Amino acid sequence: MKISVILPAKNEAEGLARTLPRLVALMPEAEIIVVDDGSTDETAEVSRLHGATVLSAPYSMGNGAAIKRGARAASGEVIVFMDADGQHDPALIHGLLSKLNEGFDMVVGARNASGQANVGRGVANAFYNRLASWMTGMRVADLTSGFRAVRAERFREFLYLLPNGFSYPTTSTMAFFRSAYPVAYVPIQVARRVGTASHIRPIKDGVRFMLIIFKIATLYSPVKLFAPISLVFFLAGLGHYAWTFITSGRFTNMSVLLFSASVIIFLIGLISEQITSLLYRRDGL
Known part of the structure; x- marks a missing residue:
C-alpha cells in the first residue's frame, strides 16, 4: 500500500529539521506532506530541503484545517498523521501500520502519563478517555493523540465533521466508533517538543475542555x-x-x-x- 505521511506545522522549522531526515530514511517510498499553516519562520524551506511536498496557507487556519488540506491532497491508501515538533518518533510508524494490517481502519499511538505536556493536560486527557470509553462502550486509551494511521478512504468520509481548530483527533475517533469502523491503540513513548513549550491557559483551555466534552457526547450518542x-x-x-x-x-x-x-x-x-x-x-x- 502507498503511504502518505502528513505533518501539520506552524513555525516548526527546528522540529522538522530533526524529524524529516529520520522520516525520509525510514520510509523512502512514502509521500511526505508538510502543511504549512501560515508559518513565519523557515518551515516551508526546511520541508522542501528534505524532499517533502509543502502545502502553504497564506495565514493560519488551525490544526484541523491543516489536517483536512493534507488529507485531500494525499494520494496514499493509508495516511499517517504525526506532529512536526519532534514529539513523535518516525520509527514508531511501522508499529501503527502493522496493527492496521490486522484489519483495523484506524490505529492510534497511545501516550502514557509521562507523555502528557503537563499535569493539568494529563488530568484533562484522562477524563476525556474515561468519558469517551463510557460513551462508546469501548476502551479508549488516548482520545487526543495526534499520532495515528488511518485508511484514507474511511477518513475522508468525515472531513466535513472535523473542526478547523482543535480536537480533530477527538472528532475523528468518535466518528470512526460511531460508524463501526474498528479502532486500535498502540502504546508509544513521546519526546519533549522542540521549540516553545506548551502552556495551560486556565480560561481558554477550560472552555476548550467543556467544548470537547460536549463534542464527544454529541458526536456519539x-x-x-x-x-x-x-x-x-x-x-x-x-x-x-x-x-x-x-x-x-x-x-x-x-x-x-x-x-x-x-x-x-x-x-x-x-x-x-x-x-x-x-x-x-x-x-x-
Missing part, C-alpha cells in the same frame, strides 16, 4: 449525556415537591420548573440523537 442530566432535574423536582408538600402542603412553581426542565432536556437529547444519526448517514443506506 447525545442521549447518554442528556438523559442523566434530565434524570437529575426530575429527581430534584421530586425531592423539592416532597419537601414542600410535607412542610406546607403545596405543589410549588419551583417543582413545576424542575419537572419541565427535565422533560425539555430529555426531548432535546432525543432530537440531538436523530440529528447525530443523520450526520453518519451515507447515500444508499
